Amino acid sequence: MRLLATTLLLLHPGLRAVAAVCTSEGVTAEVTVVTADEPSGAAPETPQLSAAYPNPFRTQTTLALTVPTAQRVTVELFDTLGQTVATLFDGAGAANEPHMVALQASTLPSGLYVVRVSGEGFSLTRRVTLLR
Numbered sequence: 001m002r003l004l005a006t007t008l009l010l011l012h013p014g015l016r017a018v019a020a021v022c023t024s025e026g027v028t029a030e031v032t033v034v035t036a037d038e039p040s041g042a043a044p045e046t047p048q049l050s051a052a053y054p055n056p057f058r059t060q061t062t063l064a065l066t067v068p069t070a071q072r073v074t075v076e077l078f079d080t081l082g083q084t085v086a087t088l089f090d091g092a093g094a095a096n097e098p099h100m101v102a103l104q105a106s107t108l109p110s111g112l113y114v115v116r117v118s119g120e121g122f123s124l125t126r127r128v129t130l131l132r
Contacts, residue, residue: 044068044096049117049124052103056129063101063115063126067093071120075101078114085113093119105130 050064067073073093077085085108088101103115110132117124 047117047119047122047124049126052115052126052128055127056131057103057105058131059104059106061103061105061128063103065093065099065101065117066096067119068095069120070095073099073117073119075115075117077103078116080112088115103128 044066045068047068048064048066052061052063055061065073065075071093073089073091074087075089076087079085088103089099093099101115101117108130110130113128113130115126115128
């Protein structure tokens, strides 16, 4: 049996890097690597919003949000016309604890959408694509 492997390594200065290793057998491994300029277990100083996964998606996609201080957080979904489609979350965000935000899109039409996260003094956005 011959295995072919592909390795993808994404490095971002000051942030964690994720390496994904895929083989021809369909096995995937994810490894978190801490870069030299980030001490292990360090809390982020600014709000962090991950990329949506999967993206593009068919029924559901998920984003991870971490805020450095406890605060009220609102997560909204907008269409390409800038109209609010849904409020995905509106409540308290705990300090330095990842909050997973799942977008269930079973009733939405295909298209490009924008997820906006806003809190005390910050606003972050990510684009997501819904395919049917």
